[in-house]
Amino acid sequence: MAKIIIHGGKRLRGEVTIGGAKNSTVALIPAAILADTPVKFDTVPQILDVKNLQLILSAMNVTSDFNNGELEIDPTNIRESELPSGAIKSLRASYYFMGALLGKFGRATVTFPGGDNLGRRPIDQHIKGFKALGAKVSENNDIIHIDATENGLVGARIFLDTVSVGATINIILAAVRAKGQTIIENAAREPEIIDIATFLNNMGANVRGAGTDVIRIAGVPHLKARNTHTIIPDRIEAGTYMSMAAAMGDGVLIKNVIPEHLESYISKLIEIGVNIEIDEDQVYVYKSDNLHPAHIKTLPFPGFATDLQQPITPLLMLAEGESTITDTIYPKRVRHIPELRRMGGDIDSAVAGEIIVNQSKRLIGTDVQAAEIRAGAALIIAALMAKGTTTIHDADHILRGYDRIAEKLTDLGAEVSIEGIDLINLMP
Template sequence: MKQMIIHGGKPLQGDVWIGGAKNSTVALIPASILSRTPVTLEGVPRIADVDNLMDLLNEMDVESDFHETTLRINPEHIKMSPLPTGKIKSLRASYYFMGALLGRFGKAIVGFPGGDDIGPRPIDQHIKGFEALGACVKNKNDQIIITAPEDGLHGATIHLKMPSVGATMNIIMASVTAKGQTIIDDAAKEPEIIDLATFLNNMGATIRGAGTDSIRIEGVKELRAQAPHTIIPDRIEAGTYISLAACIGNGIRIHNIIEEHLDSYLAKVEEMGVVIDADEDSLYVYPAGALKMIQIKTAAYPGFATDLQQPITPLLLTAKKGEGVIIDQIYPKRTGHIAQLRKMGANIKVEDNIILVHPTKQLHGAVVSAGEIRAGACLMIAGLMAKGKTVINNADNILRGYDRVQEKLRQLGADVKIQDAPDNKDEEEKV
């Protein structure tokens, strides 16, 4: 396991460049196996999830090469192979191989997905979608076995009970080569879904309506990649650095962003009193003055993203008066970071899954633990704000979702280091 060591309290300034969207990347890599020709993805973030997905590709004899920000994937010699439960459990997004394998081979055997512990995230809507296409889904020995009928998958109209990003993407991947038309009603609208549809359409798929609540897919015989696909910028990484800049920045410009993807988030940050100048593809965040408390409710896109409620929490702590309220309507149990912030002196608590935030004059360094990706980002910002030394254990979770984070923070002037955690637990607690 990794630790992030931060000596905080130093104002940060300069420029930071946002990487490709994690939540696109983890779907695009499985989707690449639908191609009959080699695939090139550009703007790929250097995150641990990419390495894990490449390991899973290797299990299927799919060659991949990652250099700088370009990932080349060659699925020409792919073999149908059950994906190992051990690796699957470390990465929830591995469930995208269900739809991709079903679309490519008419069969998928995948261990139950793991990933972040942020409360229940059932895959029943994924399974409902596969079954509507004609697939048989069984659970055996902690594995999901999905099999298409002998004559292949058939298009269907699928009504999602909620706009699930994962289910929408998985159904798209399964249905692009199904016979006839598939309609996904109440589909998720996230930019990452548009990115996936663009990628598949450029390989010959026929997908219309991505970004709306009704997506139509006309099945095609096969997909063939031609030109490279550039991944959209990561709106969650961008939002994290905006919060960081407002918390402890002395003027930070954030490059490679699509502002409209951040509309709901920017509205809340600016409601607090943060001053931001927008350029064509960058934002400049001015040093924050007196900020006011706000209330936040997460919602499906284009609402306030659940993945940004934790990164914005340290910013609320800097407000001068009042009570801030955060209600996560997507994952109400996503509150594990609160106890860790309290170790650092934060005046914050949880009541009935509602986060209540009060002004905190000064955070202090402490030994804390990143329970999942966005909790880690929250603690990272808090550590940069805090007086003294902060040790974030389980920093592997931060590395799963944030591109070259140590390098980027150091370029802004942060005193931060990522290292292997001590073997001795007693020594770890003394760090």
């Protein structure tokens, strides 16, 4: 496992450019196999999840080439084969191959997906959707078998019992080449879903209503890529750098941002007392002092994103008073708390799903562990704030989701290094 070493106390200044959205990228790559032609993406983030998805593609005889933020995928010689369980279990988003393979071949056999340990994250709504489209689903020893070859996939009306980004996207991928119309009700509304729909529609799909809670998909027989698809900016990466800039910045310009995707988060930063200037596609965070406590509740988009509750936590340690965070999406997303306490943070989660943060004026660098991507982001921000050196172990989790993070932080003036991984060969 990699480790990130940070010598804290360095003030940040300058500019940083946000990469393409990780949560879009990990769905777009599986979606590419639905095409009957080669596909090209740009602004692809350089993250470990992309590498693992390329390994899965390779197992299906799908070639891919990633260079300078551009990813070309050629699925024209795709074949059904056993997918590498190691790569599947390394990231939760590998489950998008369920919907993509089902849409491509009418069947899929996939190892139960892995990824971050955030407590129970069932895929029952995905399975519900596949069954509604006419597929038979069975599970045997952590292997999921989905088969609709007998009668083919047929459009259906599907009501999701809970708002689920993954289930919404997976059902779209399965339904986009099904016979007839599929209607997804109580669909998730995240910007990444719009990004997926835009990509598919540009290839000839008929997906309407993405970004609302009702999505209609009219199945089409073929999908052909015509243009390069530019992935939307990563709103979680942008929010993470905003928190860093507010905590340790002397003026940081964050470029390639869609502020509308971050309205709930930016509103909380302003409430805390962060001085922000918002432009059309960038945000400037001024040096911010005298911060105020806040009460935050995570909700589905357009509410406060669960992926941003951890990156904002170290910033709340600078506020004078008690802040609370209630995570209604993943109540067990608290694995950053014991590590922040090791650094001297006055933080607790005595009540399930609720985090209490008090002012912590003096954080001390030490050895900590990144249990998952966003917990790791919180530790990076705390390490930048801390006196002395912090070593973040299991940093592969961070590298799964943050594009060239050491390089970007170094350019801002931080003292950061990574050990235990060959960054030059991070991508195949």
